[in-house]
Amino acid sequence: xxxxxxxxxxxxxxxxxxxxxxxxxxxxxxxxxxxxxxxxxxxxxxxxxxxxxxxxxxxxxxxxxxxxxxxxxxxxxxxxxxxxxxxxxxxxxxxxxxxxxxxxxxxxxxxxxxxxxxxxxxxxxxxxxxxxxxxxxxxxxxxxxxxxxxxxxxxxxxxxxxxxxxxxxxxxxxxxxxxxxxxxxxxxxxxxxxxxxxxxxxxxxxxxxxxxxxxxxxxxxxxxxxxxxxxxxxxxxxxxxxxxxxxxxxxxxxxxxxxxxxxxxxxxxxxxxxxxxxxxxxxxxxxxxxxxxxxxxxxxxxxxxxxxxxxxxxxxxxxxxxxxxxxxxxxxxxxxxxxxxxxxxxxxxxxxxxxxxxxxxxxxx
Numbered sequence: 568x569x570x571x572x573x574x575x576x577x578x579x580x581x582x583x584x585x586x587x588x589x590x591x592x593x594x595x596x597x598x599x600x601x602x603x604x605x606x607x608x609x610x611x612x613x614x615x616x617x618x619x620x621x622x623x624x625x626x627x628x629x630x631x632x633x634x635x636x637x638x639x640x641x642x643x644x645x646x647x648x649x650x651x652x653x654x655x656x657x658x659x660x661x662x663x664x665x666x667x668x669x670x671x672x673x674x675x676x677x678x679x680x681x682x683x684x685x686x687x688x689x690x691x692x693x694x695x696x697x698x699x700x701x702x703x704x705x706x707x708x709x710x711x712x713x714x715x716x717x718x719x720x721x722x723x724x725x726x727x728x729x730x731x732x733x734x735x736x737x738x739x740x741x742x743x744x745x746x747x748x749x750x751x752x753x754x755x756x757x758x759x760x761x762x763x764x765x766x767x768x769x770x771x772x773x774x775x776x777x778x779x780x781x782x783x784x785x786x787x788x789x790x791x792x793x794x795x796x797x798x799x800x801x802x803x804x805x806x807x808x809x810x811x812x813x814x815x816x817x818x819x820x821x822x823x824x825x826x827x828x829x830x831x832x833x834x835x836x837x838x839x840x841x842x843x844x845x846x847x848x849x850x851x852x853x854x855x856x857x858x859x860x861x862x863x864x865x866x867x868x869x870x871x872x873x874x875x876x877x878x879x880x881x882x883x884x885x886x887x888x889x890x891x892x893x894x895x896x897x898x899x900x901x902x903x904x905x906x907x908x909x910x911x912x913x914x915x916x917x918x919x920x921x922x923x924x925x926x927x928x929x930x931x932x
């Protein structure tokens with residue numbers, strides 16, 4: 568935790584030195600963020616997320632009042648900083664899908680997805696390596712012609728809605744970085760970098776039972792998933808539910824999102840065990856997982872669940888755009904095809920996860 572707190576402070580210093588004032592506002596002579604600005608914000612968010620996840624798993628060993636006070640604040644900070652990047656990547660994902668489904672002639676101008684806010688506190692990371700997934704649904708020639716008619720307007724509508732949401736998220740992030748609430752979090756993390764507030768009887772405690780409990784929560788959540796249905800790249804029953812006109816997120820996605828969060832907590836616990844001297848925790852975790860971040864299976868499964876979340880949220884964005892009043896039928900049709908395409912991607916991500924989870928862990932050489 569001290570290492571992550573140090574990383575948080577280092578990222579905060581780099582973020583401030585890269586062109587923002589003490590309140591998160593642009594420097595007086597900067598029109599665009601310099602190199603490393605987005606990387607610093609990404610490192611800031613990553614460190615906050617790791618500290619929060621570690622607190623969640625090992626909270627029983629820490630001072631109760633301190634842990635209960637800082638963990639929600641770290642979750643607030645990480646979530647606030649993540650929103651702008653989420654909207655930007657969602658827009659790019661949907662425009663890419665429109666381009667793929669309708670052909671280059673009808674694709675909306677890609678410049679709209681490449682615009683960056685001058686003082687954006689986040690950046691788009693390089694895409695993760697592709698995992699096995701289902702092929703994109705074929706579109707008949709006549710349907711492609713109909714799709715082409717509305718694809719450009721659908722892309723423009725998505726650009727307006729998601730760019731507006733991204734701008735609001737950017738303003739929220741700047742306000743958060745300049746707020747007294749953020750400075751209070753930074754002060755607590757600065758204290759954490761020098762001294763972890765453990766309970767008096769927690770110093771010699773074994774970390775393995777708590778890490779094993781995190782693993783058990785993950786395995787129980789995975790056992791509740793319909794992995795048998797996810798064993799096929801195309802799950803017709805799931806797609807029927809996923810294409811429901813209900814504006815609320817389908818409850819079928821929620822258990823998968825929960826598994827994604829539990830998998831992240833388990834991975835952080837494994838990293839903590841790997842960083843702890845062998846005299847305190849032993850050479851390996853008691854839950855059967857390797858006591859280190861070298862298990863590629865965890866990373867690959869996490870990537871599949873990240874794609875699941877991205878596709879699910881992109882499908883919801885397309886459905887929300889299709890509910891815009893007084894749009895042309897061709898535009899609504901293009902958005903409907905786009906929504907179905909992203910629900911296919913959801914099923915492909917589930918297939919990739921179950922294939923990875925049930926397979927043999929791949930260990931690096």
